[in-house]
Amino acid sequence: MFFGCENLKSLELPENLQKIGVWAFKDCTNLDILAIPDSVSVIGEDAFENVHEKFILQCSMGSHAEGYARSHKIKYQLV
Secondary structure, three states, X not given: OOOOOOOOOEEEOOOOOOEEOOXXXXXXXXXXXXXXXXXXXXXXXXXXXXXXXXXXXEEOOOOHHHHHHHHOOOOEXXX
16 A cells, blocks of 8 residues: 555544554555544554654554554554
């Protein structure tokens, strides 16, 4: 999706999105915040590899994104 997009700082994904693919945001070294809607039910492995050190996922409590963040030790913020 945005592999290697070094100018990307923040993004809010559309409400109807269902899947984030493998390496979707890999090497987006300036990405510091990403809002993921509840509609996302699949997030590929290493989707957020090598992002900004202060990267935060914004997601809802109980969402797939929250579970992914917890299991991959990614900082997240409940919204």
